[in-house]
Amino acid sequence: MTRFLLAVVVVVLVTACAGPGQSPQFGDLLGAELGKALGPAGTGGDGIPLAGTVSDADEQALGREIAGRLLAAYPLVRNDAVQRYVNQVGRYVAAQGPRPGLNWTFGVIQNDDINAFAAPGGYIFVTRGLYRMLGSEAELAGVLGHEMVHINERHYVRLLQQQRILALGQEFLLGRVKNATVQQLAGNGVELYARSLDKDAEFACDRLGIQYAARAGYDPFAYLAVLDRLGADTHADQLALLYKTHPHPAARLDALETLIGSRWDGLGGKVDAGRWVRLD
Amino acid sequence: MKRIRTMVVALLAWPAACLAEPATMSKADNLYDKPFADARVVGRLTAGQAVDIQKREGAWYQLKAGGKLGWARMLSVRRTAPAAAASAGSVAQVATGRAGTGRIVATTGVRGLGEEVLQEAAFSEAAVAAAERFRVDAADAERLARAQGLAPRQIPPLPVPAAGAGGGAP
Numbered sequence: 005m006t007r008f009l010l011a012v013v014v015v016v017l018v019t020a021c022a023g024p025g026q027s028p029q030f031g032d033l034l035g036a037e038l039g040k041a042l043g044p045a046g047t048g049g050d051g052i053p054l055a056g057t058v059s060d061a062d063e064q065a066l067g068r069e070i071a072g073r074l075l076a077a078y079p080l081v082r083n084d085a086v087q088r089y090v091n092q093v094g095r096y097v098a099a100q101g102p103r104p105g106l107n108w109t110f111g112v113i114q115n116d117d118i119n120a121f122a123a124p125g126g127y128i129f130v131t132r133g134l135y136r137m138l139g140s141e142a143e144l145a146g147v148l149g150h151e152m153v154h155i156n157e158r159h160y161v162r163l164l165q166q167q168r169i170l171a172l173g174q175e176f177l178l179g180r181v182k183n184a185t186v187q188q189l190a191g192n193g194v195e196l197y198a199r200s201l202d203k204d205a206e207f208a209c210d211r212l213g214i215q216y217a218a219r220a221g222y223d224p225f226a227y228l229a230v231l232d233r234l235g236a237d238t239h240a241d242q243l244a245l246l247y248k249t250h251p252h253p254a255a256r257l258d259a260l261e262t263l264i265g266s267r268w269d270g271l272g273g274k275v276d277a278g279r280w281v282r283l284d
Numbered sequence: 285m286k287r288i289r290t291m292v293v294a295l296l297a298w299p300a301a302c303l304a305e306p307a308t309m310s311k312a313d314n315l316y317d318k319p320f321a322d323a324r325v326v327g328r329l330t331a332g333q334a335v336d337i338q339k340r341e342g343a344w345y346q347l348k349a350g351g352k353l354g355w356a357r358m359l360s361v362r363r364t365a366p367a368a369a370a371s372a373g374s375v376a377q378v379a380t381g382r383a384g385t386g387r388i389v390a391t392t393g394v395r396g397l398g399e400e401v402l403q404e405a406a407f408s409e410a411a412v413a414a415a416e417r418f419r420v421d422a423a424d425a426e427r428l429a430r431a432q433g434l435a436p437r438q439i440p441p442l443p444v445p446a447a448g449a450g451g452g453a454p
Binding site: 068071072074075076079080087090091092095098100104109110111127215218221222223225228232235236258259260262266270271272273 | 305307310320321340342343344357358359360361362363364365404405406407408409411412414415416418419420421422424425426428429432433434435436437438439441442443444445
């Protein structure tokens with residue numbers, strides 16, 4: 005029996021670990037990035053220091069480190085056809101967003117939770133559990149689109165900033181902690197696992213992700229149907245993380261309803277593109 | 285190839301077969317005879333009314349409601365949880381949870397993709413390189429998409445909600 009349990013768990017997995025096995029290069033990268041973020045460059049309206057510009061190369065190096073850890077624990081599903089397929093769809097949808105030049109890398113990983121991960125620089129992984137519950141390319145495009153927004157909008161940078169604030173405390177904000185200390189903290193590891201973003205970030209991912217999918221020619225409502233199915237699902241075990249890290253699907257649909265209204269009544273678009281790869 | 289075709293056909297048929305699901309009107313809306321806003325109105329649906337979803341076409345669900353068959357905007361409809369009453373409390377609690385003023389919520393007790401497992405995982409060059417081998421060039425991706433009848437299109441951006449408005453959420 006096919007369950008209509010569906011999902012878009014979007015966890016921006018930001019792991020900036022610098023443990024014993026950490027390469028010096030990565031530690032340096034993070035330290036440098038911390039310095040930029042916490043330098044005297046000014047603060048946002050809420051008093052949180054704003055990050056300096058992080059280059060695409062820095063982002064990719066950070067994301068690659070994260071991806072390499074995730075994949076070490078949960079390797080790619082051994083199915084070349086499905087891996088090629090998600091890259092073909094993902095890369096095409098990414099081209100409709102603001103950062104088409106990133107080295108976008110997509111994959112389906114060996115895990116049966118319903119989950120998806122985005123790491124800086126263009127790494128996006130969906131679990132086998134999530135992939136199996138999707139029913140069309142338009143649904144896949146919407147899910148990947150949501151993840152892409154986390155990367156395109158550099159949400160993880162903000163997350164790192166907030167985490168730093170928690171880790172370093174008021175001392176740092178007042179400028180009492182010297183840069184050497186920052187380096188040391190970076191060396192000890194600023195660990196962020198499966199933390200949720202500001203809820204507004206998730207709404208933004210829904211809003212922008214469906215626009216990437218729509219611009220790619222897909223029916224964007226396929227993604228809303230995914231949210232709708234998810235909202236009616238009661239498999240709490242597989243969805244616990246989703247509900248901890250995201251607004252409830254009903255709230256997300258309400259938000260989208262406000263924005264879409266009747267604008268896309270006649271938009272249409274492809275649901276199936278005739279190349280779906282089934283994953284048994 | 286034949287097998288693939290069979291699977292595609294099966295997948296195309298699958299959503300239609302699985303629909304006819306119970307749902308509830310999240311707001312009042314018209315029931316139209318076709319999936320267009322300028323179609324003939326054949327009924328009026330009230331907020332909270334129970335309906336049955338038959339299928340979806342773009343922005344529209346075909347519904348059975350009060351003995352009538354018609355179409356309504358899918359965003360006026362929400363699928364009904366089989367045990368809504370039982371799960372609503374816990375879901376609502378976690379869905380609205382926020383930690384302090386930082387508006388950042390840490391997830392603990394991550395299931396499946398375990399926090400501990402990830403913390404202990406050492407970077408694997410081989411694993412990430414294996415994933416990167418599947419990268420597709422942008423031009424190739426578009427060529428392949430076009431071969432399936434897809435094409436990029438211009439769509440005016442959706443409005444951007446006011447900051448902090450939660451994207452229009454309650």
